[in-house]
Amino acid sequence: MSPRQSTRSQPCSKADARTRLRHARxxxxxxxxxxxxxxxxxxxxxxxxxxxxxxxxxxxxACCTALGRRARGQDHREAAALVEQVTPGGKNAAKSxxxxxxLKDEAHYGLFDVGGQQLKSxxxxxSDLVEFAEATVRR
Numbered sequence: 001m002s003p004r005q006s007t008r009s010q011p012c013s014k015a016d017a018r019t020r021l022r023h024a025r026x027x028x029x030x031x032x033x034x035x036x037x038x039x040x041x042x043x044x045x046x047x048x049x050x051x052x053x054x055x056x057x058x059x060x061x062a063c064c065t066a067l068g069r070r071a072r073g074q075d076h077r078e079a080a081a082l083v084e085q086v087t088p089g090g091k092n093a094a095k096s097x098x099x100x101x102x103l104k105d106e107a108h109y110g111l112f113d114v115g116g117q118q119l120k121s122x123x124x125x126x127s128d129l130v131e132f133a134e135a136t137v138r139r
Contacts, residue, residue, distance in 0.1 A: 008073035009082065017064035017137050020057045024130050027054035031123060041113040048107035048114040051126040055100040058126070058133035059083040062093065065136050076101050086136060093132045096125040 012020075031050035037043040059079045060070040066086040071079035080101065084094035103122055107114050114122070 008071065008078065009069040010072040011068060012060070012064035012070050013068075014065055014137075016070075017061045017133075020064060020070075021061035021130075021133050021137050024054045024057035024061060024126075024133060027051070027057060028123075028126050028130050031126065035119060035123060044114045044116065044119045045107050045110065048103055048119050048122045051119075051122040052100045052104045052107055054126040055097050055129045058129035059093065059097050061133040062086050062090075062136040065133075065139070066090075076104065089132050089135070093129055096128045096132075100125045100129070 027050050031047045031054060034043050034047040034050065056076060056079060059082075063070045063079070063082050063086060067082065069082070071082045077098070080094045080097045083097055084090045086093065100122060103114065103118060106112065107122070
């Protein structure tokens with residue numbers, strides 16, 4: 001018997017989408033400010049962690065707007081599967097979110113610092129997701 005594969009989700013409204021978009025923008029803004037502290041590795045993992053949170057919040061905003069629900073399971077990859085259903089642009093957004101999520105454990109809980117290239121990529125992916133969410137919420 002195989003385990004049941006389902007995405008745990010929660011209903012959400014357009015007002016919830018605007019709240020999550022505001023959170024996404026704030027996480028991204030702070031991630032950028034922290035990243036500006038220079039090449040100091042002490043700041044790379046916290047900045048990347050905030051970029052991941054920005055991406056997750058942006059995915060929530062897009063899903064709340066387009067689908068009326070957001071992922072609420074323990075595995076954040078469920079959010080990538082859900083955001084992929086948003087049209088247009090969901091497939092690219094899901095790829096960006098997947099890239100961010102691959103960095104999540106190291107950025108949030110890791111014993112090694114996130115490298116400079118990884119941080120630049122995380123900020124770019126988060127920015128792409130926030131732009132996607134903004135376009136989705138505007139529709």
